[in-house]
Amino acid sequence: xxxxxxxxxxxxxxxxxxxxxxxxxxxxxxGLPKNRPTLLLGNTGCGKTIMAMGFLVNGITxxxxxxxxxxxxxxxGELEVNVKSxxxxxxxxxxxxxxxxxxxxxxxxxxxETGKYSIEGLFVRLERAIDMVKAKRVVLDSLDALFYxxxxxxxxxxFQRLFSWLKQKKVTAIITAEIGNNFLTRxxxxxxxxxxxxxxxxxxxxxxxxRRIRIVKYRGANHGNNEYPFRIDENGVTVFPLITKIxxxxxxxxxxxxxxxxxxxxxxxxxxxxxxxxLMSGTAGTGKTSAATSFAYNVCSDNNRCLFCxxxxxxxxxLRNMRSIGLDLTPFIKSGLLGFYYSRxxxxxxxxxxxxxxxxxxxxxxxxxxxxxxxxLMTEGPNSxxxxxxxxxxxxxxxxxxxxxxxxxxxxGSIERNPSDEGISSMVDTWxxxxxxxxxxxxxxxxxxxxxxxxxHSHQVRxxxxxNKGITLxxxxxxxxxxxxxxxxxxxxxxxxxxxxxxxxxxxxxx
Amino acid sequence: MTPMSKxxxxxxxxxxxxxxxxxxxxxxxxxxxxxLPNSRRAVVxxxxxxxxxxxxxxxxxxxxxxxxxxxxxxxxxIAVPMLIKKFPLPEIRLIGDLSDTESVLEGxxxx
Numbered sequence: 001x002x003x004x005x006x007x008x009x010x011x012x013x014x015x016x017x018x019x020x021x022x023x024x025x026x027x028x029x030x031g032l033p034k035n036r037p038t039l040l041l042g043n044t045g046c047g048k049t050i051m052a053m054g055f056l057v058n059g060i061t062x063x064x065x066x067x068x069x070x071x072x073x074x075x076x077g078e079l080e081v082n083v084k085s086x087x088x089x090x091x092x093x094x095x096x097x098x099x100x101x102x103x104x105x106x107x108x109x110x111x112x113e114t115g116k117y118s119i120e121g122l123f124v125r126l127e128r129a130i131d132m133v134k135a136k137r138v139v140l141d142s143l144d145a146l147f148y149x150x151x152x153x154x155x156x157x158x159f160q161r162l163f164s165w166l167k168q169k170k171v172t173a174i175i176t177a178e179i180g181n182n183f184l185t186r187x188x189x190x191x192x193x194x195x196x197x198x199x200x201x202x203x204x205x206x207x208x209x210x211r212r213i214r215i216v217k218y219r220g221a222n223h224g225n226n227e228y229p230f231r232i233d234e235n236g237v238t239v240f241p242l243i244t245k246i247x248x249x250x251x252x253x254x255x256x257x258x259x260x261x262x263x264x265x266x267x268x269x270x271x272x273x274x275x276x277x278x279l280m281s282g283t284a285g286t287g288k289t290s291a292a293t294s295f296a297y298n299v300c301s302d303n304n305r306c307l308f309c310x311x312x313x314x315x316x317x318x319l320r321n322m323r324s325i326g327l328d329l330t331p332f333i334k335s336g337l338l339g340f341y342y343s344r345x346x347x348x349x350x351x352x353x354x355x356x357x358x359x360x361x362x363x364x365x366x367x368x369x370x371x372x373x374x375x376x377l378m379t380e381g382p383n384s385x386x387x388x389x390x391x392x393x394x395x396x397x398x399x400x401x402x403x404x405x406x407x408x409x410x411x412x413g414s415i416e417r418n419p420s421d422e423g424i425s426s427m428v429d430t431w432x433x434x435x436x437x438x439x440x441x442x443x444x445x446x447x448x449x450x451x452x453x454x455x456x457h458s459h460q461v462r463x464x465x466x467x468n469k470g471i472t473l474x475x476x477x478x479x480x481x482x483x484x485x486x487x488x489x490x491x492x493x494x495x496x497x498x499x500x501x502x503x504x505x506x507x508x509x510x511x
Numbered sequence: 512m513t514p515m516s517k518x519x520x521x522x523x524x525x526x527x528x529x530x531x532x533x534x535x536x537x538x539x540x541x542x543x544x545x546x547l548p549n550s551r552r553a554v555v556x557x558x559x560x561x562x563x564x565x566x567x568x569x570x571x572x573x574x575x576x577x578x579x580x581x582x583x584x585x586x587x588x589i590a591v592p593m594l595i596k597k598f599p600l601p602e603i604r605l606i607g608d609l610s611d612t613e614s615v616l617e618g619x620x621x622x
Contacts, residue, residue, distance in 0.1 A: 105587050112618045114594075115552070115607035120544040121576060121588035128580040146589070 014220055017065075017137070017172040020058025021051065023239030027228055028215060033195045035170045037163045041179040042200030047211055047232050048176040049074070050086060051200065052139040054237045055174055056099065057088045065136035066098045068129040068171075070122075072145035076101040086236050100133045106145050113151065119158045122146075123165060135171060142176040163194065195219040201227070210352075213239055231355055240355050240392070251275070251454075256368070256403055259298030260291065262473035263432075266449055266458035272430060273454065274367075275401040277394050279374075281408040282434035286445055287466050288407035289313070291434070292372045293322045293329070294471050295405055300332035304367040307339045309357055312373055315340040326468050339364050354393050361402065369397060371406035391427050429453040434464055439476060447473060537561075537569040537619070538598035544591045545577045549608045553592035556609035564621050594618075 016031035025031050032038045032055070042048050056067035071079050079101060080090045093099035102125065130138065146155060166173045179199060197217040203210065212227045230239040255270040264271040272278055280288050289312075299306040310318055318340075319329055332338035341360055343353060361369065374390065397404045406428075431450040436443050445464040449457045462473040541557050543550035554573060561569045576583040576591070586595065590606040596619055605618045616622045 102584065104589060106589065112603070112605045112614060113607050113611075114605050114614045114618065115556075115610035116549050117590045117592060117607045118544075118547070118549060119589050120547065120591040121542070121583050121593065124544065124576045124580045124583045124588075124591075128584070 018058075018063060019055045020062045021054050021237045021239060023228070023230070024213070024237070027213075027239065028196070028218060032172055032174070033219070034172055035167060036195040037166045037173040037175055038196040038198060039194040040174050040176045040198050040200065041216075042176075043179060043202065046200040046202040047230070047237065048200055049079075049141050050083065050232055051237050052141055052174045052176055053079075053083050053088060054086075056137050056139055057090075057093070057236075059137040060093050060098045066100075066133040067137040067139070068100045068102070068126070068133060068135040069139045069141065070102050070104055070126065070129070071141055072104050072106060073142060075103040075105075079103075085234065086232065087234055088236070097133055100129050100135070102129055104145075117154065119146070119155070119162070123162070127169070130169060130171060138166065138169075138171045138173040140173065140175045142178065144178045200230075229352075229355075231352060235359075238355055238359075240358070252401060257298050257302075258291075259294040259296070260471045260473065262462070263291075263447070263471075266460070266462070266473070267430070267452055268455040268457055270455075272403060272405075274403055275398055276403060276429035276453070277397070277427070278403070278405045278430040278432065279408060279428040280405070280432045280434060281410050283436060284409055286434040286436060287464055287471070288409070288434060289318065289372055290322070290325055290466050290471060291432075292370050292405055292407055293318065293327055294325075296338060296368070296370055297322075297327045297329060297332075299368045300329070300337040303337065305337050305339070305364060306332075306368045306370065307341060307357070307360060307364055307366040309341040309369065309371045311343065311371070315342050324468065325466055326470050339366065354389060357393075358396065361397075361400070366402060368403045368405065371404065373407040373409045394427055437461075437476075444476065446476065535568065535599050537565050537596065538572075539569060540572045540574060540586075540595045540597055542574050542576055542583070542586065542588050542591060542593040542595070545575060547591075550592050552608040552610060553594070556612070556615070557594060560609070560612060560615055560619075564616065564619075 015034035016025075016029070017034040018025050018031035019028075040048050040052060053069065056069055059065040059067050069079070074082065083090065090099060090101065094101065104122065104125070126138070129135065143159070163175075175194070194217070196215070196219065199214045199216050201212045201214070203212070211230050211232065213230050214227045228239050230237060252274040254274040255272065256274050257264050257271040258267065280291055282288050292308075296306045296308050308315075308318070313321070319333075322329055329338055333340070339360065341357055343356070357369070394404060430452040432447060433450050434445060434447045437446045438444070445466070446461050447464040448461040449459070461476060463476045465472045465474060539557070539561070541553060543553060557571065561571055574582055576588060582588070586593075592606070592608055594605040594609060594615075596603040596605075599620075603618055603620075605615060609615050613622075
């Protein structure tokens with residue numbers, strides 16, 4: 001609790017200039033320091049220019065703040081073309097006099113030094129540019145180019161002058177620079193010149209490239225300390241942060257049916273809480289997907305929206321399989337109530353999956369999200385990564401009041417102590433376990449509720465029946481207690497296996 | 512600035528015809544920022560050098576980019592003071608207050 005109070009007071013002290021970059025403002029508590037310079041560091045190709053341009057473009061389109069971009073490396077034509085693929089149409093902004101691009105060319109070869117000098121020329125050009133569009137935001141991309149051209153001692157003192165000059169001009173500035181072998185990290189210029197230092201990184205882990213962002217320094221304000229993944233696509237830059245506003249989560253007392261009548265009964269006769277997270281774990285072939293689909297079917301039948309994220313089976317396969325248990329989802333897809341996200345886990349890494357799903361959620365605004373199964377994503381990286389990533393995602397859904405249902409496949413023999421499972425189960429509100437048990441030399445699917453926060457729930461292990469009429473739960477029948485060995489079970493088995501045609505035949509004979 | 516550039520054209524023609532180093536007229540442009548110390552020194556230094564080494568065969572134009580900021584853009588000026596030798600070709604750019612006379616003369620190809 002005290003942390004929240006602290007962050008609020010610091011927000012009040014330091015005016016922020018929102019970047020408008022999705023997720024980034026969350027980790028820097030609202031934006032970059034207003035009217036102050038920020039250093040954006042990173043290696044070549046890690047997205048500095050694009051992120052800086054995003055800051056300017058969002059300033060124009062979202063906050064009505066004109067911007068200036070001083071390009072030291074690319075000429076303005078190249079720059080316009082390069083960011084066009086991200087949906088930034090610079091020409092329009094330039095025409096509206098909201099954006100000014102200038103290429104500052106540095107050519108070491110034609111310069112000889114004859115005594116003391118300053119980079120006042122750059123200041124003059126900057127001032128002219130700022131006045132032209134009445135800029136509130138400025139980007140200098142990148143400083144290193146200056147260093148290749150001019151001598152180090154002069155430049156270092158000139159940079160300090162530049163940073164304080166930018167403050168005087170009351171512009172929020174991003175200055176990009178290379179990290180690594182350059183002066184900034186070697187000589188610690190960032191220690192004193194900038195109020196905010198952000199580092200971008202683009203690296204390979206398990207042969208999957210991820211872009212990451214880290215806030216190294218933010219003078220006088222709270223900021224997230226972790227590395228956060230980000231992506232660059234046709235919609236610009238998206239940072240995927242650990243949502244820090246967990247305390248703002250609402251807890252609903254509304255209930256939503258699981259779609260399985262008997263399961264609702266076990267869950268205090270009402271089903272799940274709206275906005276809660278539900279984990280169904282179990283070994284292969286225990287009916288997790290069927291239960292998930294049954295939930296989806298019920299959600300859509302009630303005219304609510306559901307997003308089904310399939311990581312194992314293609315949507316068509318899910319549809320076909322579910323028709324066999326009497327759930328036809330096709331009408332819901334046609335009406336738009338049911339959305340499918342299908343991707344092979346190997347296609348992208350986990351963070352990108354979540355960013356993609358988040359985007360779909362924002363477009364579709366579903367009431368329920370189903371992830372089937374979450375364990376497939378886990379093959380992607382070390383468990384701790386997955387867990388924190390999943391925790392972020394669950395937090396995000398909670399804030400949005402979206403009920404999330406995910407399944408997890410666990411291996412036989414590790415049912416009791418599956419580390420990844422334990423990790424996940426602590427972050428979910430309801431944990432349902434399905435497993436095969438042996439009863440009288442037959443494989444029986446069983447279901448039990450391991451936990452369910454905030455409700456009275458059943459502790460019984462029930463038999464989990466999947467038939468062409470849907471899913472039912474029944475008390476486990478121990479046959480040896482009965483006198484006749486032939487059986488209800490055999491009948492049930494036959495019924496399960498029988499096709500619809502056979503059922504009708506059966507009905508006819510009954511008549 | 513327009514009359515200045517015209518003159519540059521004329522001079523270049525004359526020189527091509529004359530084709531002699533000793534008659535070449537130098538066209539120099541010094542970019543300064545107001546009366547900042549470096550700029551003041553640069554003006555004094557270049558005038559002295561011109562009088563001493565280029566007497567009667569130079570055109571010196573002093574541009575204050577505070578007054579004409581757009582010239583900083585067209586001439587791509589960052590470091591100030593900046594001396595540009597427009598003619599004879601090739602164009603040479605020298606930065607600094609021009610106090611290192613030897614470097615200036617070397618840069619202007621006068622020694």
